[in-house]
Structures are given as C-alpha cells and as structure tokens.
Amino acid sequence: MAAQPEPATILTFEEARHLVEEQAARLRPHGKELLELLDGAGRILAEPVVADRNFPPFPRAARDGYAVRAADLAELPARLKVIGEIKAGIASADIPTVTAGQAATIMTGAPAPPGADAVVMVEYTSRQENVVEIKKAVATGDNIVPQGSEAKRGERLLTPGMRLDHAAISVAASVGRSHLLVYAKPKVAVLSTGDEVVDIDVPPGPTQIRNSNTFSLAAQIQAAGGEPMLLPIAPDEPVRLRELIEDGFEADMLLLTGGVSMGKYDLVEQVLTEFQAEFFFTGAQIQPGRPVVFGRIAPASAPAQPKYFFGLPGNPVSTMVTFELFARPILEALAGLSPRKLVFLSARLKQEIKTKTGLKRFLPAILSGEFERSEVELARWQGSGDIAATALANCYIVIPPDRERIAAGEWVPVLLR
Numbered sequence: 369m370a371a372q373p374e375p376a377t378i379l380t381f382e383e384a385r386h387l388v389e390e391q392a393a394r395l396r397p398h399g400k401e402l403l404e405l406l407d408g409a410g411r412i413l414a415e416p417v418v419a420d421r422n423f424p425p426f427p428r429a430a431r432d433g434y435a436v437r438a439a440d441l442a443e444l445p446a447r448l449k450v451i452g453e454i455k456a457g458i459a460s461a462d463i464p465t466v467t468a469g470q471a472a473t474i475m476t477g478a479p480a481p482p483g484a485d486a487v488v489m490v491e492y493t494s495r496q497e498n499v500v501e502i503k504k505a506v507a508t509g510d511n512i513v514p515q516g517s518e519a520k521r522g523e524r525l526l527t528p529g530m531r532l533d534h535a536a537i538s539v540a541a542s543v544g545r546s547h548l549l550v551y552a553k554p555k556v557a558v559l560s561t562g563d564e565v566v567d568i569d570v571p572p573g574p575t576q577i578r579n580s581n582t583f584s585l586a587a588q589i590q591a592a593g594g595e596p597m598l599l600p601i602a603p604d605e606p607v608r609l610r611e612l613i614e615d616g617f618e619a620d621m622l623l624l625t626g627g628v629s630m631g632k633y634d635l636v637e638q639v640l641t642e643f644q645a646e647f648f649f650t651g652a653q654i655q656p657g658r659p660v661v662f663g664r665i666a667p668a669s670a671p672a673q674p675k676y677f678f679g680l681p682g683n684p685v686s687t688m689v690t691f692e693l694f695a696r697p698i699l700e701a702l703a704g705l706s707p708r709k710l711v712f713l714s715a716r717l718k719q720e721i722k723t724k725t726g727l728k729r730f731l732p733a734i735l736s737g738e739f740e741r742s743e744v745e746l747a748r749w750q751g752s753g754d755i756a757a758t759a760l761a762n763c764y765i766v767i768p769p770d771r772e773r774i775a776a777g778e779w780v781p782v783l784l785r
C-alpha cells in the first residue's frame with residue numbers, strides 16, 4: 369500500500385518562519401575553499417580575519433593644518449614657530465619633535481609628531497615665513513586619531529559567517545589578506561513538476577506552459593549563495609517523480625515546484641512520504657504561497673545528516689515568494705551565513721488596498737519616492753501567476769491577516785526584493 373501523507377499542518381506565517389529559523393540554526397556548511405580576495409566578494413567568510421598591526425599604526429592627523437601643543441593656545445591669537453613639514457608617508461627618522469612654542473605643518477594621514485597633542489585646522493591659521501598665527505584653541509587630542517584606537521594588533525576584525533561585502537573586503541585588504549578562506553557553496557537541486565510544463569527551448573503546445581520556475585529559483589539560489597543543480601521536468605506521475613526526487617537528494621537541499629495543492633495530480637507530498645520524509649509544515653496562512661511544504665529526509669547513507677526539502681507552489685509568484693520567506697534561511701545556513709532576521713522597511717501607501725482577511729499577504733509592489741519620503745503601491749498584478757507584473761515590482765507590501773482595508777497614506781511594512 370502506498371504511504372499516506374501525514375495530516376496537514378498549516379501554520380501562521382510567523383510560526384512557519386520560526387520553524388525554518390530553528391532548523392536553519394542547526395545546520396552547518398559542508399566545506400571551505402581558498403579564494404583570491406576579490407573572488408571572495410559576496411561569499412561567506414570561513415575564518416577569522418585579525419589585525420596584523422595597530423589601526424591606525426601611528427597617531428594619525430585627521431586634518432591638514434599644524435601639529436601643536438594644546439597648552440600653547442591658552443591665549444589667542446597664538447604665534448608659534450614652524451619647525452618642519454610632516455606629509456603622509458614621511459620616514460620615521462624625518463619626523464621632528466615639537467616643543468613648547470613650536471608647531472609643524474601636517475597633512476591628513478601623516479603621523480602626529482612627538483611632543484604635539486593636537487592638530488589645528490589650516491582654516492584657523494595664517495602663516496608668515498616660519499611663524500604661524502593661530503586664531504582658535506584646540507583640546508588635547510583634537511584631530512588626531514590615537515594609535516590603535518580603531519583596532520589593536522591581534523584583534524578579530526571579521527568573523528566566520530559574515531557575507532563579504534565591500535566593507536569587509538576593505539578590512540581584509542587593510543590587513544594584507546590577498547586570499548581568504550570562504551565556505552563552499554551548497555548545491556541546491558531544483559525540480560519543477562507538472563504535465564503541462566515544458567522546457568524553454570521547445571515550442572510549447574497550445575495548453576503547455578514553459579518552465580520558468582526552475583530558472584527563477586536558480587537565480588534566487590545563486591543570489592543567496594548556492595549552486596543550483598537543474599533537474600529535468602517531472603511529470604505528474606509517481607514513478608518518474610520518485611526517480612527525480614531521488615536524484616535531487618544527491619544535492620545538499622532539494623526545491624520542488626508545483627504539485628503541492630489539493631488537486632488529484634498533486635503528488636509531491638505523497639511521493640515524499642514514500643521517502644519517510646518528516647514534514648514540518650504542509651501549508652502556511654499566506655498569499656501567495658499557501659500550499660508551501662517544508663520537511664526533511666534522513667538518507668540511509670547518512671542518517672545523521674538530514675536533507676531538507678521544500679515543496680513550493682507552482683504558481684510562479686508563489687514560488688518566488690515562498691523561496692524568499694522560507695527556503696532562503698535554510699540555504700543561507702548551509703552556505704555558512706550567520707542567521708539573520710527578515711528586515712522590513714516602512715513606506716507610505718500611495719493608493720488604498722482592499723483585501724480579504726485570513727491570510728498574511730506579500731503582494732508585489734513598487735517602492736518609489738524622493739529622499740526620505742518612500743511611497744509604495746501595489747503592482748497591477750492579476751494574481752500569483754502574473755510574472756510580468758512581478759518583474760516590474762521591486763518589493764512586497766506585507767498585509768496582516770486581520771486587515772480588510774488599508775487607507776492611502778498609512779505606513780505599511782515592505783519587504784525588499
């Protein structure tokens with residue numbers, strides 16, 4: 369007798385998301401690789417990066433002006449004797465010592481000389497031959513960044529699990545790291561299902577639909593730090609579907625699309641049940657994406673290392689949204705990224721929204737506006753199949769399940785795409 373799917377577990381959005389986050393927190397990345405610095409941009413750091421010297425390595429002038437002793441400026445204007453010039457990169461042996469009544473010309477980025485304890489900006493000075501007249505007092509330490517104040521030699525500057533953005537790349541460069549250890553990208557199998565779904569390079573028959581989900585998902589997987597592994601389209605027929613799911617479990621994670629609704633030919637849950645799958649949920653109270661399925665199997669070859677899967681609804685926008693809301697945290701965890709929460713922005717609604725209660729909605733929308741005045745409006749979409757309208761959107765407006773009407777001018781939560 370064929371195995372029967374477990375009873376449906378439909379969660380609220382928050383419950384489903386928390387469950388995904390809990391599972392993600394248990395996952396570890398699988399491997400590491402050493403890359404040249406720039407190839408590491410966008411990847412997840414797999415080793416600590418430490419300061420190889422103090423930052424700054426010397427007390428650094430933050431302005432162009434004169435290095436002085438603050439005590440010499442008790443009475444203004446003060447006249448000080450200029451004893452030399454200190455430019456950025458000056459040899460240590462050439463740095464003069466400033467004593468009482470003296471000043472040295474100094475440039476931004478140059479080492480503050482011994483004896484001086486502040487820099488007066490050039491704007492507050494006038495110079496005649498080797499005498500500078502200073503019109504403004506400074507406090508001790510003004511315009512000098514103390515040695516080691518940004519970081520001490522040996523201090524950890526970057527932590528494993530960080531995504532290497534341009535600022536992190538800058539830090540790595542500043543400590544002389546031309547190579548970095550990053551986590552290997554997890555392989556994510558993508559399996560689209562449906563008798564009507566055909567490859568994009570064959571002409572579709574009148575009732576056939578080109579397979580767009582495999583490609584939207586592959587692009588999302590790449591953007592999230594994974595390596596997509598594209599499987600052939602599965603028909604709505606259990607034997608071939610089972611074979612392809614088995615191939616999919618060769619990867620670190622499996623994403624299926626389609627076949628998770630209530631129709632007679634929606635076989636994905638049933639076939640996954642035959643793999644002794646454990647289902648965490650079989651639906652979420654969201655729109656689009658209500659039939660989303662999340663679970664895992666324990667492979668016979670490595671029972672302690674479960675493989676996670678998602679059955680994403682086949683409607684193209686549902687597929688995209690449910691990937692972002694639920695599949696992404698699992699993929700990011702396998703990629704080695706430290707866990708992070710979903711971040712919502714707020715924007716003023718441009719046009720009233722009327723909807724039905726009961727589901728939390730993530731509706732494709734267009735965020736615009738000038739400077740701090742963000743405005744958002746719904747994309748003119750025809751439902752979860754409307755890829756064209758979604759492609760023109762740049763975010764989702766989030767509507768709580770208890771709201772029927774949201775007036776123009778209200779602040780609404782927005783999830784960036």
Ligand code: AMP
Nearest residue numbers: 560578579580581626627629681682683
């Ligand atoms: P399903 O979730 O299988 O009931 O499919 C829901 C809708 O999404 C149907 O209109 C399908 O034709 C469409 N669909 C399913 N899979 C894909 C796919 N891979 N690419 C584009 N559309 C799809």
Ligand code: MG
Nearest residue numbers: 562626627682
């Ligand atoms: Mg289908």
